[in-house]
Amino acid sequence: MRPSAAITAGLVLGVAAGPASPQQVVPGAGAEVVQLDAVVTDARGELVRDLTQDDFQILEDGKPHRVSQFFVVTRSRPAPAATPAPSDPGVVVEAPSVVTPPDSAAAPGRQVVILVDDLHIGLQSMVEAKRSLRRFLDEVASPDDAIAVVTTSGVGPIQQLTRDRAVVGQALERLITREPSSATNRSARLTPDQAALVLRGDRTALQLAIETVISEPGTLLDANSPQVAVEGGPGAQSAQGAAAAAAGAAGATRDAVEKVAQREVERQATQLLNEALRYSLATLNTLEDVVRSFARMPGRKLCLVVSDGFLDGSGSRESRSLDLRRVLDAATRSGMVMYALDSRGLLTGADASVAAVGASPGVQARVERAAEQIKRDTLTTLADGTGGFLVRGTNDLVAGLRRMLDDNEAYYLLAYEPTNTKRDGRFRKIEVRLPRRPDLKVRTRSGYYAPD
Known part of the structure; x- marks a missing residue:
């Protein structure tokens, strides 16, 4: 999923540099x-x-x-x-x-790179983003601005910097979402975002997931569920066996059942987060490649990141904080500023996730808000760390993009x-x-x- 160096290096070709600005000098060999x-x-x-x-x-x-x-x-x-x-x-x-x-x-x-994080943009967000980026191109960008469109999947409209608006417009039209199925499965009772909360020690998120595992049909402790693996057992046992192993056939205690459910939640959470972080790493790799491709061009360069947000595993053993800092380091050396737009702000309503069985609507809503925030925090870190800012909570993407250029x-x-x-x-x-x-x-x- 990582774009080749040849592709990202091509971003800086085809556009002559403007008037020379003070030389970009950063720490390195002999500097x-x-x-x-x-x-x-x-x-x-x-x-x-x-x-x-x-x-x-x-x-x-x-x-x-x-x-x-x-x-x-x-x-x-x-x-x-x-x-x-x-x-x-x-x-x-x-x-x-x-x-x-x-x-x-x-x-x-x-010199502007529009980086569309198609690995982390939902279908509705993408539709609105494409419409607003087209308006940005027609109404906001100067004819002198050189623009490239890049996707984090490495598939589709990766192009060189160009002032040809027809070429940029065609690249925008070809954008589609490539969000993984684990992120789009809204019926799942444990999403990658909630898994990240569980693994960073959020007790509310953990308890909500435990209640789901215990209460819902088809989960670990349901008598009709398929075969599942139980920690400490030699292999897979039935759900009836899992319940018996946890608490005994009669007089089962709530604590014993919850302990088995917690182990299953943590197992699922680790699996889900690791899968999500594979896609996060692809996004970070693309960002780093794009930033480094501009290292030899003079002046201040702009990268407009359009994304629903993504996880970095912070607070867990799976943390990608070093990968984030690597991108920030590359931006310092290249003179590139990142501005991030949370494309979820374009939506008119929240996700229609069904509340977990037995969970109060308030608890469910708090966990979902916290899960959304940790993805937004990654965008904030990238923008703040390079001297840009995050635009969020607005349906007017064009106004947000205008702010980025005016900055x-x-x-x-x-x-x-x-x-x-x-x-x-x-x-x-x-x-x-x-x-x-x-x-x-x-x-x-x-x-x-x-x-x-």
Whole structure:
């Protein structure tokens, strides 16, 4: 399921680079400078364009570092940059460098990858996403923007960056959902999302699943269920045997029955989560390949991730947190920002899952909400970790995509020299602060892996 390097490398071909921007420099062999691009917004969410180098503070693993390079990058005319007045009339204070076209109409186009996570988008979400992406192409994207459409399945409309809107439109039309059957089986009493909750220790989700196993026909402790394996037994036993093994033929205690049911729930949960994480890994591999394919292109690149969300196994023994950090590291090195759109927000109603037998509607709803949140958390981690943001809970996908593009009208390029030069392969956490402007919000990358 992982796209070949030849395919992803092709994303960067066919479009000439725009005007040169400050060189992308990140830690690597022989490099001792880290470059960041930071977006700053006020309380209303409006871009702030008038900050100076002295406004910024960079911390790596909690240690302050001096800002060694500073540029303001804007696609439209910036407000006059605030320049500190010299204390001595004979001293000339150099204004911050500004990388900007003389006329906004002549601004260089953006490099945009629309990454459709067809492994994690339901049928209804895909229909709405395709309709809204078509509107985005016609109404929002600039004619100068170079766009590629990529799928996480590695099947279908993988294309090069192009400004040919007909080609992009055809790629969008060919999108279909490739969600696995385990995710689309809404009648299943334990979904992969709920399995993830069980394995991270959510007691409510576990108890709900136990009640299902005990109460429903065809499950482990039902007299008419098919043969099932019982932990501690030599092989498969009937459900009647399972009940007897758990509690004895007469006077069975509730605790004994629940213990057998819990073991069965945990077994099923592990199986379901492992299957789901195979598809999550395919999504992360595609993201990493796309990001790395842009490493040699100058400037800030955008990746718009459209997905219902996916699991990373966090909080369980199956965690894929290292795979997530690997993607974030690649984005830092490539200068790519990820914006995520939770395509479930496009739906007019929630999933019509039937409540588990014996479960109160409130308990069922809480578990389903928590299950949805853990998939959304993965999208949030990717977006926040690369300096982007997540759009969720809206039926107006076009407005969300417009926000993503508008977010790149003005930003700051910062660089610093890390004092920790150990080649230990560990993750270096980055923070950018504005001590003199606590009212403002700054978004940038979360960090990078040191070479080893």
